[in-house]
Amino acid sequence: MPRVCAFTGKKTSSGMRRVYRGQKITKGGFGLKPTGITKRTFKPNLQKVTAVIDGRTVRVLASAKAIKTGLVEKPLKRKYGYTRQQKQANAG
Numbered sequence: 636m637p638r639v640c641a642f643t644g645k646k647t648s649s650g651m652r653r654v655y656r657g658q659k660i661t662k663g664g665f666g667l668k669p670t671g672i673t674k675r676t677f678k679p680n681l682q683k684v685t686a687v688i689d690g691r692t693v694r695v696l697a698s699a700k701a702i703k704t705g706l707v708e709k710p711l712k713r714k715y716g717y718t719r720q721q722k723q724a725n726a727g
Contacts, residue, residue, distance in 0.1 A: 638681060640698040641688075642706040645679040685710060 639646040654671035658664025680699040684707055685692055692710045701707055711720075 638678065639696065640679060640681060640701055641686075641695040642701040643698050645681075645698045645700075647679070648677045650675055650677055 637646070652671070652673050652675040653669050655667040656670040657666060657668045660666045681696045682699060682702065683694060684697045684702065685694050686697065687693075687708045687710050688695070697707050
């Protein structure tokens with residue numbers, strides 16, 4: 636399973652890590668010099684969630700932002716909730 640959010644499409648991205656050395660000019664030095672520039676990865680905050688997708692309950696990876704904003708529709712926890720929904724759907 637790749638590290639990709641099923642709702643927002645967030646995935647692992649790459650960037651650079653910089654380490655600076657020296658004293659700031661304002662503090663009497665010659666300025667900060669970047670000494671170590673290496674590659675790094677930014678990973679999204681993904682959670683395994685059971686979600687309702689196209690009427691089916693599926694376990695997917697969802698980012699924390701997608702869960703907070705309400706993009707993830709979670710299934711009901713109890714069976715009587717389903718029967719109540721089915722009765723309302725049939726009546727209306």
